Amino acid sequence: MRGLEQIFAVTWLNLRNLPQRIGSSVVAVIGVAAVVLVFAAVLSMAKGFERTMISAGSDDTAIVMRSGSTSELNSGLSNDQTLIIANAPGVLKNGDTTITSAELYVVVDVKKKSTKTDANVPFRGVQPGALDVRNNVTLVEGRMFETGKNEIIVGRAAQREFEGLDTGSTIRFGQTEWRIVGAFEANGSVSESELWTDVRTLQNAYRRGNSFQSVRVRLQSPDSLQQLRDALEADPRISPDVMSEKEYYSGQAAPLSQFIKLIGYPLTILMSIGAVFGALNSMYSSVSVRGKEIATLRALGFGPISILFSTMIESTLLALAGGLLGGAVAYLAFNGFQVSTLNGASFSQVVFDFAVTPDLLVDGLYAALIIGAFGGLFPAIRAARLPVAQALREL
Numbered sequence: 001m002r003g004l005e006q007i008f009a010v011t012w013l014n015l016r017n018l019p020q021r022i023g024s025s026v027v028a029v030i031g032v033a034a035v036v037l038v039f040a041a042v043l044s045m046a047k048g049f050e051r052t053m054i055s056a057g058s059d060d061t062a063i064v065m066r067s068g069s070t071s072e073l074n075s076g077l078s079n080d081q082t083l084i085i086a087n088a089p090g091v092l093k094n095g096d097t098t099i100t101s102a103e104l105y106v107v108v109d110v111k112k113k114s115t116k117t118d119a120n121v122p123f124r125g126v127q128p129g130a131l132d133v134r135n136n137v138t139l140v141e142g143r144m145f146e147t148g149k150n151e152i153i154v155g156r157a158a159q160r161e162f163e164g165l166d167t168g169s170t171i172r173f174g175q176t177e178w179r180i181v182g183a184f185e186a187n188g189s190v191s192e193s194e195l196w197t198d199v200r201t202l203q204n205a206y207r208r209g210n211s212f213q214s215v216r217v218r219l220q221s222p223d224s225l226q227q228l229r230d231a232l233e234a235d236p237r238i239s240p241d242v243m244s245e246k247e248y249y250s251g252q253a254a255p256l257s258q259f260i261k262l263i264g265y266p267l268t269i270l271m272s273i274g275a276v277f278g279a280l281n282s283m284y285s286s287v288s289v290r291g292k293e294i295a296t297l298r299a300l301g302f303g304p305i306s307i308l309f310s311t312m313i314e315s316t317l318l319a320l321a322g323g324l325l326g327g328a329v330a331y332l333a334f335n336g337f338q339v340s341t342l343n344g345a346s347f348s349q350v351v352f353d354f355a356v357t358p359d360l361l362v363d364g365l366y367a368a369l370i371i372g373a374f375g376g377l378f379p380a381i382r383a384a385r386l387p388v389a390q391a392l393r394e395l
Contacts, residue, residue: 025318031275032322032371033329036364038271040330042264044354046257049341052352053190053253054246059222061133063248064215064232067239071252072105072213073348079210081238089231090224091217094132099218101130104199106206107348108173110162112340119340121162122194122348123173125202133216137191142167142182147198150205153182155192157351161340165195176205190249193340193351216245252343268367275322275371315376316369323368327361 064085069075077085082102085091091098104125109118128147131137145151152171159165170179178197186192203209219225222244229242335356340349 028275028315028318028375029322029325032319032368033326035268035271035275035371036323036326036368037330039264039268039367040327040356040360040364041334041354042260042267043360044330044334044356045339046260046264047357047360048352048355049260049350050253050257051355052188052193052350053249058135058245059225060219061135061245062217062219062225062228062242063245064217064228064240064242065213067241069241072103073107075213077102077212077215077238079212082212082215084235084238085215085217085232085240088217088228088235090220090228092220097129099129099132100215101127101133102199102212102215103127103130104202104206104208104211105213106202108195110158110164110171113161113163116163119162120348121158123202124194124196125199126196127199130196130216133218134186134191136187136189137184138186139182139184142180145181145197148201149198150176150178150201151181152178152195152197153184154180154195155351156183156185157188157192157338158195159183160338161193161349161351174205188353190252190350190352193349256341256343272367272371275319276374312373312376316372319368319372319375320365322371323365326368327356327364330364331356331361 063072064077065072065075066077079102082100086098086100086102091100093099106123106125107120108123110121111117112119131139131144139153140156142153145153154165154167164171165180167180167183170177172178184192184196199212203211217228219228225242225244232238232240232242334354337354338351339354340351343350
């Protein structure tokens with residue numbers, strides 16, 4: 001108990017004397033804050049992209065494409081094959097009608113508001129069952145497009161990021177003009193980056209005949225996915241890839257997310273090394289300035305262990321302050337910050353928000369504490385080993 005009291009007493013004395021060495025302490029705090037800020041900012045991009053992609057998927061919705069397709073863009077299905085899929089076992093029905101949507105996916109050029117440069121935007125043709133298949137999509141402005149007409153509804157994220165997508169406006173793609181009649185939200189998912197129209201109208205505008213690229217089906221239950229997969233794989237008229245929407249979008253998100261992490265973690269490690277040296281400099285300076293104080297404490301009976309732990313605690317608390325500062329700045333500056341990036345799987349833009357999540361902030365604090373512990377270790381050992389007589393002679 002006496003040892004704990006000594007550690008507490010010396011630690012409190014160290015903290016009270018911080019104003020006397022405010023310069024080196026501030027440098028240490030800012031160094032750690034910069035590490036946590038960069039860590040949270042870079043990885044919040046990956047978190048936001050993953051959230052946007054995966055939140056579009058549902059376990060009770062399946063997507064069916066041609067076997068071997070890596071995305072909808074390089075898939076292809078005939079009209080007869082979409083009918084086979086729609087009537088397969090495991091698909092949910094509303095009365096006598098199956099809840100499905102056979103869809104076509106093309107990419108169009110729309111200017112970004114921020115840079116005034118063209119960007120690839122997904123333009124999706126859907127069937128009337130599209131809203132029933134996707135239970136997270138809600139029309140929030142205007143009305144639904146009418147079948148057979150050159151009318152579009154646009155996702156809210158696309159509307160905020162790209163020019164000319166306001167409800168009521170007209171936009172031209174190639175030789176065809178389209179009227180925007182409504183806007184929809186999809187809980188911030190990747191669907192909000194898309195433009196939707198009637199699939200037959202899109203087929204005619206882009207001369208795609210009677211072809212489709214995917215079919216989305218509402219399952220009777222998540223367990224019905226295997227039943228649907230077995231039935232379609234056993235049918236010689238079709239060679240499908242069947243997966244849940246969540247599985248599909250997770251696969252789409254993985255490459256970019258892994259690339260961001262591949263950059264983010266090494267960058268954080270390099271900055272952490274610099275922050276450790278900053279903490280070392282700060283704590284060595286602290287020990288040097290406090291030589292007389294440490295010697296006096298030792299002469300009064302305070303043991304080397306209490307000196308060591310108190311110095312470690314001071315370093316860790318400074319790092320913790322830096323971690324909290326960096327996390328706060330990252331959250332205020334980046335959380336919810338909207339950007340768009342190219343999804344390499346579909347060669348189209350995905351609009352998403354940076355997500356500075358609680359787990360990222362906690363990881364940042366862990367990194368700060370590790371920096372503080374390493375930064376304080378050797379100065380703490382030096383302080384604990386400082387000979388009392390020598391320190392008193394030097395001062």
